[in-house]
Amino acid sequence: MTLFERSAKELQAEIKAGNLSIADLTKEAYERIAKLDGDVQAFLASNEEKATAQAAEMDKVPFEKRGPLFGLPIGVKDNIVTEGLETTCASKILEGFMPIYDATVVNKLREAGMITVGKLNMDEFAMGSSNENSYYKTTKNPWNLNHVPGGSSGASAAAVAAGEVPFSLGSDTGGSIRQPAAYCGVVGMKPTYGRVSRFGLVAFASSLDQIGPITRNVEDNALLLEAIAGLDPNDSTSANVEVPNYAAALTGDVKGLRIAVPKEFLGEGVGEAARQSVLAALEVLKGLGATVEEVSLPHSKYALAAYYILSSSEASSNLSRFDGIRYGFRAENVTNLMDLYKETRAQGFGDEVKRRIMLGTYSLSAGTYDAYYKKAQQARTLIKADYDKVFEDFDVIIGPTAPTPAFKIGENVDDPMTMYANDILTIPMNLAGVPAISIPCGFENGLPLGLQIIGKYFDEATIYRVAHAFEQATEFHKEVPQMWEGK
Amino acid sequence: MAKLTKEEVKHVANLARLAITEEEAEKFAEQLGKITDFAEQLNELDTTNVEPTTHVLPLVNVMREDVAVKGLDREVMMLNVKEQEDGQVKVPAIM
Numbered sequence: 354m355t356l357f358e359r360s361a362k363e364l365q366a367e368i369k370a371g372n373l374s375i376a377d378l379t380k381e382a383y384e385r386i387a388k389l390d391g392d393v394q395a396f397l398a399s400n401e402e403k404a405t406a407q408a409a410e411m412d413k414v415p416f417e418k419r420g421p422l423f424g425l426p427i428g429v430k431d432n433i434v435t436e437g438l439e440t441t442c443a444s445k446i447l448e449g450f451m452p453i454y455d456a457t458v459v460n461k462l463r464e465a466g467m468i469t470v471g472k473l474n475m476d477e478f479a480m481g482s483s484n485e486n487s488y489y490k491t492t493k494n495p496w497n498l499n500h501v502p503g504g505s506s507g508a509s510a511a512a513v514a515a516g517e518v519p520f521s522l523g524s525d526t527g528g529s530i531r532q533p534a535a536y537c538g539v540v541g542m543k544p545t546y547g548r549v550s551r552f553g554l555v556a557f558a559s560s561l562d563q564i565g566p567i568t569r570n571v572e573d574n575a576l577l578l579e580a581i582a583g584l585d586p587n588d589s590t591s592a593n594v595e596v597p598n599y600a601a602a603l604t605g606d607v608k609g610l611r612i613a614v615p616k617e618f619l620g621e622g623v624g625e626a627a628r629q630s631v632l633a634a635l636e637v638l639k640g641l642g643a644t645v646e647e648v649s650l651p652h653s654k655y656a657l658a659a660y661y662i663l664s665s666s667e668a669s670s671n672l673s674r675f676d677g678i679r680y681g682f683r684a685e686n687v688t689n690l691m692d693l694y695k696e697t698r699a700q701g702f703g704d705e706v707k708r709r710i711m712l713g714t715y716s717l718s719a720g721t722y723d724a725y726y727k728k729a730q731q732a733r734t735l736i737k738a739d740y741d742k743v744f745e746d747f748d749v750i751i752g753p754t755a756p757t758p759a760f761k762i763g764e765n766v767d768d769p770m771t772m773y774a775n776d777i778l779t780i781p782m783n784l785a786g787v788p789a790i791s792i793p794c795g796f797e798n799g800l801p802l803g804l805q806i807i808g809k810y811f812d813e814a815t816i817y818r819v820a821h822a823f824e825q826a827t828e829f830h831k832e833v834p835q836m837w838e839g840k
Numbered sequence: 841m842a843k844l845t846k847e848e849v850k851h852v853a854n855l856a857r858l859a860i861t862e863e864e865a866e867k868f869a870e871q872l873g874k875i876t877d878f879a880e881q882l883n884e885l886d887t888t889n890v891e892p893t894t895h896v897l898p899l900v901n902v903m904r905e906d907v908a909v910k911g912l913d914r915e916v917m918m919l920n921v922k923e924q925e926d927g928q929v930k931v932p933a934i935m
Contacts, residue, residue, distance in 0.1 A: 450920055451919060451920060453912060453916045453917065453919060453920070454912065546896050546897060547896075547897050547899075560894060560895050560896070586904055589899070589902040590895070590897065590899065590902075592897060592899075652885075654881075655881065655882055655884075655885060657878075658878055658879045658881055658882050659882060661875060661878075661879065662879055662882075669856060673856075673857070676857070677922075678921075678929060678931060679920065679921055679929060680920035680921065681920070683922045683923070687932060688932060688933070689932050689933050689934065689935065690931050690932055690933065690934045691857075692859075692932075693931065693932050694857040695857050695858060695859040696859050698856075698857055698858050698859070699858050699859035699860065702858070707858055707868070708868060708871060708872065708875075710856045710858065711849065711852045711853060711856055711858070711868060711872060712872055712875055712876075714852050714855050714856040715844070715848075715852045715872070715876075718852070718855070724883075725876075725879060725882075727892055728882045728883070728885075728887060729879075729882060730892030730893055730894060731885070731887035731890040731891070731892050731893075732882050732885055732887070733892070733893040734890050734891055734892060734893040735885065735887075735890060737893060737896060769871055769874070769875065770874055770875065770878060784893075785896065786896030786897065
């Protein structure tokens with residue numbers, strides 16, 4: 354077992370009682386990584402030297418100056434820039450890149466007193482659902498090392514599930530926090546678009562990307578979101594909406610809560626175990642006094658197509674900055690500038706990234722713009738309107754996070770379309786911009802399943818309240834992978 | 841819309857500044873063709889008079905006070921530049 358079995362609150366109590374120090378916790382993180390990461394393969398860069406020094410300093414800070422996350426270790430997805438700590442987006446094109454400033458969320462982690470342990474693997478530029486698209490390594494699912502951890506924040510979820518760190522940050526463009534959280538049996542929140550600053554998040558699809566917390570329990574997740582959320586002058590799309598005390602929302606009371614269950618989320622393509630686990634979860638919430646009604650989100654089936662057009666179009670523009678001139682990989686033996694661009698990008702990007710850059714470039718080209726890009730934006734309007742309508746009468750929408758548990762490594766790599774279908778239940782929320790969480794709600798063949806709870810714009814508090822009530826009424830979050838015991 | 845041809849893929853790769861081999865062009869033509877085929881289902885939607893959504897929040901022209909702030913140091917900004925000379929970024933000949 355590990356110290357990280359405890360919640361933030363429990364860890365702080367132990368520290369205050371003198372049973373644990375911040376230095377102990379940092380040491381525990383690196384010991385767990387040394388012991389388990391040979392199997393899990395979650396970490397890219399390590400911050401051990403600085404983190405250890407920081408921990409020793411922080412142990413001297415008086416208790417009254419410490420917040421609820423003070424001194425706790427966290428892993429950060431490798432598309433979030435960290436000054437002086439290599440940041441690659443798991444791409445060859447950024448090999449050796451040393452950021453010269455911190456992302457706003459990284460500054461906020463520091464203000465909260467959290468200790469950045471290292472950088473976490475991902476699908477290259479967050480494009481993928483399995484972490485198999487990393488240039489550096491394939492992260493494994495701690496519940497079964499033959500299976501993927503999900504993606505693109507696969508290692509962010511796997512590191513928490515393995516108990517290497519109690520907290521991590523991921524990013525979610527089409528499900529990249531929630532799907533790996535579901536596959537790894539942890540709690541992952543994609544906040545409302547604009548809730549968390551994107552400054553310092555290497556952009557994939559700017560109108561969809563959002564940073565969010567991954568943790569082992571709902572309360573820790575609420576604490577971490579509160580620490581990173583808020584308006585940022587450096588991100589003009591961050592919202593000027595007050596950040597509530599999310600932990601205060603965890604009352605356990607869901608009496609009278611109106612839950613909508615879209616029939617599209619439990620129909621064709623969704624596995625029987627995932628379906629049954631959601632139906633059982635709804636019974637739990639009904640037992641706590643919530644009401645459940647079936648609704649329809651009729652444009653859900655168009656979300657996947659609209660998403661791939663829009664996200665790839667935005668990516669084709671965002672990734673044009675990687676040209677080998679100012680940072681990262683630069684191709685050698687080229688004689689002119691155009692060849693330098695083309696060779697750097699051809700050698701520096703993996704196939705999935707190239708596919709999406711080309712799809713995006715094609716969608717935005719004269720002659721196809723109206724048929725693809727504009728049409729997809731109009732579909733987005735219709736998808737968003739579905740959510741607006743349901744939220745007139747309901748407090749939350751509930752469904753599965755993914756159609757199945759984690760698939761096997763190598764199973765879907767040859768067919769992009771099958772791979773894309775893993776995100777069919779998470780993509781619509783990014784298009785609509787609404788917040789959504791995945792929490793553990795069952796198992797199939799020893800692999801975790803996730804329950805997705807979707808809320809109104811900027812109403813993460815209600816999502817946390819429901820998630821917490823469910824968590825307290827069930828035991829799923831107490832299960833840990835076998836690797837916690839032995840080795 | 842027809843399946844993407846190899847020539848179209850090469851054209852798009854050029855626009856995207858990606859060097860591409862014949863074999864890659866063939867492979868990507870097939871894969872991108874599948875994806876665009878799938879995207880055809882959007883044509884089932886009647887989008888007459890539907891405004892396109894570029895952004896989900898009702899934000900327009902976010903401005904700040906026009907006050908000068910210190911930027912990053914030039915030396916720091918050059919740290920990741922592979923080839924440089926006298927504080928300037930160096931590139932191969934344009935022509």
